[in-house]
Amino acid sequence: MAATPKHSVSVAGVVIRDDGRVLVIKRDDNGHWEAPGGVLELDESFEAGVQREVLEETGLEVTVERLTGVYKNLTHGIVALVYRCRIAGGETRVTEEAREICWMTDEEVQAAMSPAFAVRVLDALANSGPRSRAHDGVDLV
Template sequence: MGTTPKHSVSVAGIVVRDDGRVLVIKRDDNGHWEAPGGVLELDESFEAGVRREVLEETGLEVTVERLTGVYKNLTHGIVALVYRCRPAGGETHMTEEAREIRWMTTEEVQSAMLPAFGVRVMDAFEEVPQSRVHDGVNLIMA
């Protein structure tokens, strides 16, 4: 019998201001626009991981509101849990992981982000959490 595939668990925060704009970063490692997030540490809850990742990557403290989606990158075996958040304090600033930070409209998100990551932002505006798979760039329809 073969070995069981290993998966990595990541978390991301879709931070939405009162005016509906969403916090996004231009990642330093790949130059792509994405919501702030990263690998969940072994000793932390999902929500604590979201708060830590958003703070580390943007300088912003957030309140985690609710789970908005679960996404699997079939190419890399990454499972990401994405949460809608609201700003709670601090000031945004560039970091080692984020070469640029912006508050974008949903329309700007759709044109700036790869489909597999832009959909996470759009799903944060839905009533029920979504479950999706992708190849790192595009969604794969069931």
Template sequence: MADTPKHSVSVAGIVVDEDDRVLVIQRRDNAHWEPPGGILELDESPEDGVCREVFEETGVSVAVEELSGVYKNMTRGIIALVFRCRRVSGEPTVSDESRAVAWRSIGEIVDDMDPAFAIRVQDALSREVYVRCHDGVELVGSD
């Protein structure tokens, strides 16, 4: 049993404003643009985890609306639960984990993000639930 592969679970929030712009961060560790999110802690629900992660990385408090997708990084064994959210309060501000925080249009997101992360935003805006796999950058397998 010790050789059994391990997975970790992360959460991310696709925070959409009234103009259909999405709150995104530029990560401090690798300068990539992504939706805010991170590893789910053992003692929290996925919804609580996404609210915590979005607040920690952006200074914005959110309410979770719905699950928009499940994404597996096939290379690293990370399962990401992605939720569509709405802003409740707070103004975007940088943190220890984000070097920039911005509201972006879908066109800007597609231009600035790796496909494996841009698709999460596109999926959340479609209001459907998706299950996808990626290699950390590109989608893999069938749609």
């Protein structure tokens, strides 16, 4: 009997400044622009995972406001929960995981990110309920 496939659960924080710009990082592992985030640890809540990942990758402390979307990478079996956040403290800094940090407009997000990751930020900027989307790692399906 074949083993049941497993999913990985990740979280990401879309941190929005008062001027509407969004915090994004250029990941060190793949060179892509994305919202800060990563794999949820077994012993933490979704919100605590978002706070930890944003702090580790950017130096910012955040307050988690609300869930904005659930996204599944069909190619790799990764389920990502994305949360809208606001700054609570700290200063941005480059880290081992984030080679660059930038505050982008929604237009800049669309130009710099693959569609599968840009939509996460755009969904967080929208004032609608949480979205549910699937992608292949680059494009929505």
